[in-house]
Amino acid sequence: MKGKLVDKKELSTEGKIKEAARKVFQQKGYAATRTRDIAEEAGINLALLNYYFRSKKNLFDIIMLETVSSFVQSMTTLLNNEDTSLEKKVELIVSHYIDFFTQDPNIPIFMMSELRDNSDGLIDKLQINQVVMDSVFFKQYREAAEKGEVAVSNPMHFLMNLLGQIIFPFIGKPFLKGIGGLNDKQFNSMMQERKKLIPVWMETMVEVTR
Amino acid sequence: MKGKLVDKKELSTEGKIKEAARKVFQQKGYAATRTRDIAEEAGINLALLNYYFRSKKNLFDIIMLETVSSFVQSMTTLLNNEDTSLEKKVELIVSHYIDFFTQDPNIPIFMMSELRDNSDGLIDKLQINQVVMDSVFFKQYREAAEKGEVAVSNPMHFLMNLLGQIIFPFIGKPFLKGIGGLNDKQFNSMMQERKKLIPVWMETMVEVTR
DNA sequence: TTTTGATTTAAACAAATGATTTAATCAATT
DNA sequence: AATTGATTAAATCATTTGTTTAAATCAAAA
Known part of the structure; x- marks a missing residue:
């Protein structure tokens, strides 16, 4: 209900992508991670990843x-x-x-x-x-x-x-x-x-x- | 001249591929390694990798x-x-x-x-x-x-x-x-x-x- | 020399993958 | 309700990448 860090639904789309990226990158590493993996984990459309973060590499560098x-x-x-x-x-x-x-x-x-x-x-x-x-x-x-x-x-x-x-x-x-x-x-x-x-x-x- | 383990030229093609694969896989990991990287490192034609080892995954498993x-x-x-x-x-x-x-x-x-x-x-x-x-x-x-x-x-x-x-x-x-x-x-x-x-x-x- | 099988090469294919485009949808404001 | 800008979805593009194909070359045996 109130937990910001636990409840994904309260995160912005940008935040959801970042959290998903963190999880997948940390689990599989950069090269083994597909941008589609991140999109799926975040529950968003693939295009949004590039819309918010320009590129896989840029998102990775942030994480x-x-x-x-x-x-x-x-x-x-x-x-x-x-x-x-x-x-x-x-x-x-x-x-x-x-x-x-x-x-x-x-x-x-x-x-x-x-x-x-x-x-x-x-x-x-x-x-x-x-x-x-x-x-x-x-x-x-x-x-x-x-x-x-x-x-x-x-x-x-x-x-x-x-x-x-x-x-x-x-x-x-x-x-x-x-x-x-x-x-x-x-x-x-x-x-x-x-x-x-x-x-x-x-x-x-x-x-x-x- | 005589060193088997040092002089690459004395290795068979299969051996050259394996040594190159070992080097590149250990350096970059499985996902970041391209079969072309291995071929280049071994100084052989790309097709030979699959000829001798069937697949990237099989070669990796051996290494x-x-x-x-x-x-x-x-x-x-x-x-x-x-x-x-x-x-x-x-x-x-x-x-x-x-x-x-x-x-x-x-x-x-x-x-x-x-x-x-x-x-x-x-x-x-x-x-x-x-x-x-x-x-x-x-x-x-x-x-x-x-x-x-x-x-x-x-x-x-x-x-x-x-x-x-x-x-x-x-x-x-x-x-x-x-x-x-x-x-x-x-x-x-x-x-x-x-x-x-x-x-x-x-x-x-x-x-x-x- | 001819033959035969193993080895090598160049080219191409098909799937995967990062990125983009275009249009539809949604939410807030007027 | 209409408008407007932000957000989202589906399709597509261009490149990369693992693998295959088909032909050429080589080495040894007949």
């Missing part, structure tokens, strides 16, 4: 930009919280992105496979490097490193580990489900467990001196 | 089966070495796959994105679950868990962590390169560092009792 932007935006917010410790930030990041990807499990593979070669320079355009490297989080990390509280030589390793622990399960899902004989419910349950486990693992990893 | 099989095959060998400890196995797995994916960096995204929904049941067909769960490695892991030497509740978490540490950097490469301002050489250098780091991290992670 991709929004998808990556929302990822980067929340990352920016989480990394620059002045009021939380390093450890708390890790907790919040883990929790946020596990919930985020549990809701839209296709986003990791979608982003990674479509940005394979970063051909249109989207990553550079969004200045992800500054977002991460100039963040409060990394300032805190470097301070802790100076005090000797943290011993992972290169902060990029720390980042690879953190993101890998969070994102990889969603990417390797078909393999992992096959190996562990898991259904969707069991998989999601494990991801919820990881909200508590990953921060602990990150903590111990970081303390290794070698 | 995909070989790719996943070689992954599973080496995994099977490494997991079932009777003469090495748990710790040594982790070392060998890390080292092997980092070298393997450094040589063919497209394989992780290729496998993961094309097996998204595991639609043709390839994963089940290869019985990856038995390969992993019935392995010497997991027997050793469960024994160590009984002795209390290992404290990660679910061995699937251990697997997610191990594979994530190894594979995720290759999948998130465009992001990570962007964030860290890395070139290919620096990226590969970090991956070589991880050969030593990941086993240590896995060790410490596993000891956490919580």
Whole structure:
């Protein structure tokens, strides 16, 4: 009745096309998506897609930009919280992105496979490097490193580990489900467990001196 | 002069097509690959592709089966070495796959994105679950868990962590390169560092009792 | 040399697909 | 009710793309 984000009928035609495009693109990727798939999913006539968005590529670019932007935006917010410790930030990041990807499990593979070669320079355009490297989080990390509280030589390793622990399960899902004989419910349950486990693992990893 | 695997000119036409298909499919994925791309890459007439392999889909299935099989095959060998400890196995797995994916960096995204929904049941067909769960490695892991030497509740978490540490950097490469301002050489250098780091991290992670 | 079967080539076909056109329909305003 | 502009539907176009056809070429056997 009242839900704007749930009830498709309250979306404008333009909005319906965009939501359908998001769904189909994220599920099948750019090349495997037919404009007719999007039109059908949106419940609109094919011509409308070009009427509102000019071309398939243009529509895709909009979806991709929004998808990556929302990822980067929340990352920016989480990394620059002045009021939380390093450890708390890790907790919040883990929790946020596990919930985020549990809701839209296709986003990791979608982003990674479509940005394979970063051909249109989207990553550079969004200045992800500054977002991460100039963040409060990394300032805190470097301070802790100076005090000797943290011993992972290169902060990029720390980042690879953190993101890998969070994102990889969603990417390797078909393999992992096959190996562990898991259904969707069991998989999601494990991801919820990881909200508590990953921060602990990150903590111990970081303390290794070698 | 003598190298079979290096010198394309010594490959049969069928072999040239297969190698070209492997390269293009792994780089661009099934849907984005044109049969003409493969023909051009192989330096052969387009009709030969269908002459030797019947259809694009059939050729793709062959490449995909070989790719996943070689992954599973080496995994099977490494997991079932009777003469090495748990710790040594982790070392060998890390080292092997980092070298393997450094040589063919497209394989992780290729496998993961094309097996998204595991639609043709390839994963089940290869019985990856038995390969992993019935392995010497997991027997050793469960024994160590009984002795209390290992404290990660679910061995699937251990697997997610191990594979994530190894594979995720290759999948998130465009992001990570962007964030860290890395070139290919620096990226590969970090991956070589991880050969030593990941086993240590896995060790410490596993000891956490919580 | 002739023959025979395998291999290769150039050309063409048919279906799929992104995009456009043209006219009909709808909703709001006068 | 009539008008007007926005929205929608159906048909069509032009190109791409997987596949096939038919003939030419090559290599080995007879």
